[in-house]
Every structure is written in structure tokens, then in C-alpha cells.
Amino acid sequence: MRAALLGLGIVVIAACGGGNNDNDNNHQGSGGKSTGGASSGGASSGGTSSGGTGGATGGTGGATGGSSGMDAGTDASAGSGGMAGSGGVAGADAGCLPWTGLPTHVPTWNKSFGTPLSDRAYAVVTDSSGNAFVAGVTDGTLGATSYGGSDAYVRKVSPSANELWTHQFGSTSGGNEDAYGIAMDWSGNVLVGGITAKGLTGASQGKFDGYVRKLTDGATAPTVAWTHQFGTSEDDYVLSVAADKYDNVYATGRTLGWLGDDDAGANAGSSDAYVRKLDGIGGVQWTHQFGTSAADQGYSVATDLIGSAYVTGYTEGDLAAPNAGGWDGFVSKVSPAGNELWTRQFGTAGADAGFGIVADVLGNVYVGGYVSGQVGCSSGGGADGFVRKYDSDGNELWTYQFGGPDFEQVLAITIGKGKVYAAGVRYDATTNLDSFVLALTTDGAPLWMQVLQNTAGKEYAQGVFPDLSGNVFVVGYEGTLNANQALIAKLAP
Template structure:
């Protein structure tokens, strides 16, 4: 009798990282392979295909690669920021073999800026620091960028322009490309020949301060621009008054005009309107839909009867110059609108001053008001405030949250004690008219804020004039200033500038990179020589 077959006895050998298992007595047949995971000598995991052929079971491990990092690069490279910026750095890490892409962060000068494990940078003071990202797998793989921290309110450039006659700028705006536009009037010839007495102008510079174009326009009578705005398409709108006929006949005395140019200075359209009694534009704005808003005051009846003396008004056109609506409002006393702004929801805010009672009782003399309409002209709310000593508003702005900021002057105590004579102020409401805060500031010599603007971070900027020293020494009889607060009303910085001859900032605008542009006029030489009498200027600061 033949002996029974012996039980299969496994045997194994390890050669060069491969494992072979022979099973004696197995039949010569190929069995479908399966995928298995094998842990190698260093704990690396590999996948293998198992095939049984004949009497041998072979497990052949594929080639393995150790985890490694090929490169580390910090996204964005070297950059410049300012002290209160928020910044998070990211690094691109190229790996193989399943290596971790984690990095550690380090700042060479933590007094300038520190950085945490997530790449969040704490910007502390002006200076320069090198920030390095280092691979946690291979410390030889790293990248370094230089972070330059500029102080707040750094002067970028000044442009002064004019003729041998008088030239003044009253409004300033910026577009999405960082171009800046100033509007005002000239008694000379900024572009070509003057049309008559005072002519209106719009002048544009690029972000670096290079002149792009100038448009001067008018009639044989007086024409003056006091407001300028841009829309999302780069169109430019200027508003003011004319004693002549820019479009059609004059209604009588002074008429309001709005004039639109494209981004390259080509005329799009002009609208002129008024009553027989006199009408003036003081400010303008656009909304996200391209609608245009002009505000000012009328001695007549633009919409319904005049309430008495001067009434405030706001009038809206679409981007192509078609009239949308007009709202006229006032008391039996004098009511003047001085500024207009819109928010992201299309709400409109008008500010100015009243000698009557638009909302509750008058404080005793001239009070500030702010009035809100929806995009269709429906009244939302009105707020009136004052001290009894005389208070006026000259500008209004909104932020991305719909908060409202009013700037002007007071002869009383809106917030604390008056510094003496007239003080400047900034006052903030939420979008529903709830008071947020008030900041009053000045010197013993008289101070007023003429314009206000906000940036994308919610910081607030007021521009005006001072007879004293808001920031260090004074330069002349009256100087221009720009003053910045954060969104909660904490002071960020003040810049006072001027000549010995007198200087006034009338408006301020912020560009997409938070460049701060102030415009106004000087009787001296802020840049180069004075052309004669008053010259207009635009001055740009970093945020």
C-alpha cells in the first residue's frame, strides 16, 4: 500500500526584500491572485499581488519610495503691509510617498511681526522681518519672504494744479482700478480756453499720480462742480450748479447739473434741472446698480411745494440719465443737504443741517440731520441732533455693514468738552438709525471736517481744516488734515499738512487698496510752485 501523501509543510526565505513561500505537494495550477498589504522593515506599507503557480506561492513586493518633500514655497512672495493689517500666509508644499505637508513658521523679528502655527501674522510695528516656512519632514526644505510693515498714513504723493486765477477742488472719488478723480471749479483755463467766468472741471490721475485727463466745461456764466462719483463700470459723474445753459434752457438763476463721462473722459450725457428761484448741488453718489444720486438745496419747488426758505432735496437718475425720482423736504426755516451716500442694500443717506425741526425739536439754533431713503425713494428714518450752539454736517459715508458716518463741525459739546471755538466731529449710526458713537476733536483755533469716507475694513477717514495743531506743528493760518478712526471709533492716525498761506481739505476718498485721497485747495505750494491765487490739490496717503 502506497504511503499517504505528506502534509504540506511551508518553508520561507527572505531575499532582497521579497518573500517566497513554497508549499510542497501543491498541485500545478494558477490560482487567482489577491491584493494584500505588507508591512516592510521600516514600517512602510506596501501592496502586493499574490499568484500561486505550480508548487510555489510567490509574493513579490513592488518598489517602494520613502516619504519626501520636494519643495516649499510661500504663496504670494514678498509683500508690504501696514501696521493694522490682518494677514495669513500659506505655503505650497510638494511631497511624495505620502509625506506630511505640514510646515513650521518663524519670524526673524517678532517685534515687527509674529506668526503662529497656522500662518496668521500679528503685525505690530513698522519695520522689516523675514518670515520662513520650514517642512516638518525635511528641515532643509524651506522658503523665506520679506514682510515690509509701513506705518499708518504714509504720504504717497501730492499733485497741485491750477492757473494764474483761482482754482479749487471740492469733491474726490476713486474707481476700481485705483484711478482718482477731483471735481471743482477754475477761473482760468486748465484745459483749452475758459468758457466764461468760473468753469467746472473734472481731473483724473492714475494710482501713481500720473495725469490721465482733464475736462473743463461751462457757459459764459458761472459753472461750479462740488461733487464727483464713479460707478462699477468706471463711468464718472460730476454735479454742481450753472447759471447758464449746459443742457437746454436755464430754469432761472442757478440750476443743478449732472454730467457723466466714461473712464477715458468721453462725454456720455448731461442733465440740467431747477426752478426759477435757485437750485444748488452739494454732493453726489452712486449705488451698486449704477443709479446716480445728487443732493443739495432749492429755493423753489422741485417736488411739491417749498416748505419755506431753502429746502433740501435728493434726486435720482439711472446710469443712462433717465430720471427715477425726486424727494424735497424741509421746514419753514432753512434746510440744506450737504452730502449723500448709499449702502450695499441700495439705501440712501442724506446729511446736512436745519434751522427747524425735521425730527423732534430743534436744539436751539442750527442742527445736523441725517435722513435715509430706500432705493425707490421711500423714507426710512430721520435723525436730528445738535448742541444749541450751532452744528453742521458736511459729508456722509457708509461701510460694508451699513453703518453710517457723518462729519462736520460743532460750536458746542457733542462728545465731551469743546476744545474751543468750532470743533470737528465724526458721528456714527447703524443702518437703522441707532447711535453708535461720536468723536469730537479740535484745537482752540477752529476746526471742521468737510468730508468722510470708509475703507473695506471699516476704518473711517475725515478730512477738513484746522486753525491749530492737531498733529504736531501747524504750518500756517489754517491747515488741511486727514484723521482716521477704526470702526469702533478708536483713533488710528492724524495727518496735518499745509503751507504758510492757508490750506483746506474738502473731501476724502478711499481706493480699492485703501489708498487715502484728500482733495481741496492751497494758497501756497504743497508741490512745486503755486500757479497763482488758489490752486487745487490731490494728496494720497497709505492707509
């Protein structure tokens, strides 16, 4: 169900992911699917970075300062098309990252959890004490009660990997509920977003409605503060959530109907992307819906310190520039009042998408996803993972592209202690499907890469997030597409 839900094929199952500054990473969250988050890290300047460090098999890729002709867009202030490959300095091709060319970073601990049925973790966020909060879906009983079908859940895990509580929820009529995105507001409340088929606060308006739920943490269980369910007569999904410093809440995803503020508005065609802003008690402030006559989807949302929202995803149309072919990725900045400030569209002749986004304290934006051709360095073949940095005005500062002959995808991204962390999946004929975590400097130089392999089966990393000490938590699931255990790993700084 979940692969078909997002139209992502075998690997990408839910989208959203992020972080905020070193002290505020939790406000944007991670995961989504793929994952949402707040901004983190410190200030960093734009420009180019060198080709990275040499590896045993021939060196690692570096970031380029701008990719010629691969990135174009619109600016609301100018009312015209943006500049292709604007921002940064054109950098030389530094080569793509060989998987054996970087130092490894062995996890402090790495564990799975679940029921005899299927369980998945999609997103993670941390609090000031280093506890992790994991969002996902279970077909069994992780908490006190199963509501039938698949249920959403939030699990609190201690810094030493012990379960503190699990909040499992669903509709009493036994439909399917999923939790794709998670974040924490500045007051320490947990925010979770996803989909419901039968309704959490009433009957679903379509096949699926989106929802955002606010939880107040407790010693042995959380308290539900409110649940905001919304939708149209069509299908509507929440794939990522974030919060700003005023405890406003943001959600993104896709809708086949019309969620916008103008009652006379209409869907642009197929699915549209959207950003919805709620206040701290769940009231709707505005909804910014956008798209083309083809399919469009928001995967991840993040916020900056002034309350601007950033969303990344994919478009099959001409959202901000002529489509390069198939899916193109996009990044869009929305003002605190809900107005589009700029949008950047990027892509190749194949399929390309942004799956995770995060903003730092200066409003720089980091995006992760995958591309089917060259956007930063020479393509490794198949689908390559990438991380791209924009400044607050939408100028591209650098792009780091990496991969081998098969495929790699960044599904979540975050920032912490001056580092950028990208998590995702890689596939090759030898190791099958594995999860990875890649660490970069904020200037785009690679630091280390760790493959996570719990079993001989498949592993899918879906969310990544740091704590205040710089430890990094990664969540996902392992097994097969239909029978899984959720997983969580902690890596030291």
C-alpha cells in the same frame, strides 16, 4: 461767490463726501461742499470704544457709545419721535483730541495744480486701477478750452500723480459753473454734479440750476454720456452725488423752489433739502424734497447695497426734533422708492452741521461735520470736528469729537480697509488754516492724524477717498479765498 452760495462762511465751500465697501468705495464718491461717496470698510459692530492711545501731550479722545439728549428723530414706521441718544451704550467722557497727541502719516506725494487764476478741487473718487478723478472749478484754462467766467472740471490723475486728462466744461454764454461732487458707478463711469448759471443743456431756469453729468472714461479724454440739468425759477444746487449697484444716480443739495414729484407741492420755506434719483441714462425716477419753514440744506449723499439713500446736512428748524439753536445737523435715510425711513436731528445751542456721509456694506452710516458744543466728549472750544456712527435703523453707536480752542471741521468722510477717514480744516492762531486727515477704526478709536501744509498760506481739504489698496487721496485747495491752486495728496495705508 462760493462761500456766499452755501452760507457757510469762510471755510466750508461745498459739501458732499463718502465711500462704500472695500471694493465699492467709488460708488458713493467724495467732496461736495464739502463732499458724496459710496460705503466702504468692512463689517463692524456697534458699542463703545476706549479712550484711544495716550499722546505726548496727554492722551487722545475716544468715542462714546451714545450722547445723552443730543440726538433725536423720527421713524416713518413708528410715525413718532425717535429716542434721544438711542443706540450704543453711554460712554464716559474720554477727552478731546489734542492735535499733537496722535502719530502722523506723511503723504506719499502732495502736489498742487492750476492756472495763473484761481482753481479749486472739491471732490475725489478712484477707480479699480488706483487712478484718481478730481472735480472742482477753475477760473482759467485747465483743459483745452475756457468757456468764460468759472468753469467746472474733472481731472484724471495716475497713481504716481501724473495728469492723464482734464475735462473742462461750461456754458457757451460764459456763466459760472462749479463741480462739487463726484462718484463712480458700478460700470466704471464717472458722475459729477454741481451748479450752472447759464446752462449746460439749455438756458438756466433760475440764477443757478443743478446738474449731473455722466462721463465714460477714455485713454486721453472722456466722453460725455449725458447731462441732466434741472431747476426752478429760484436757485437750485447739486452739492453731492452717489450711485448704487444698479447704476442709479443720486444727488442732493438745496432748492429755493419746488423740485418734488407732487405738482401741487411747495417749498416748506426758505431753502429745502432734497434727494433726486436718476436712472443710468439720466431719467428722473423720483425727487424727495424736505424741509422746515427755516433754511435746510443737504450736503452729502451716500447709498447702501440695497439702494437706500442717506443724506446729511443742516436745518435751522424742527426737522425731526426741536431745534437746539442755530443750525442743527441731520441724517436722513430714504428708501429705494423715495420714501423717508428715518431722520435724526442733532445739535447744540450753537451752529452744528453734517458735511460728509458714507455707508458700509451692513448699512451702518458714518457722518462727519462740526459742532459748537458737546456731542461726544467735552468741547475743545470754538467749533469741534466730529465723526458719528449710526446703525441702519438710525441708532447712534458712537461719536468721536475732537478739537482745540479755535475751530476744526470735518468736511468729507470715507471708509476703506476697515478704517474711517475724515478730512477737513483746523484753525489756530499759530498755524492759521491747515488741512488735516484723521484715521479712526470703525469702532471710533483714533489711529493717526496728518496735517497737510504745502505753503505758508491757507489749505482747505475738501474731499477724501481711498483706492482698493488702502491708499487715501485728499483734495482741496491752498492760497486765499480768492486766489487758489488746487491740491491733491496721496497717503499710504
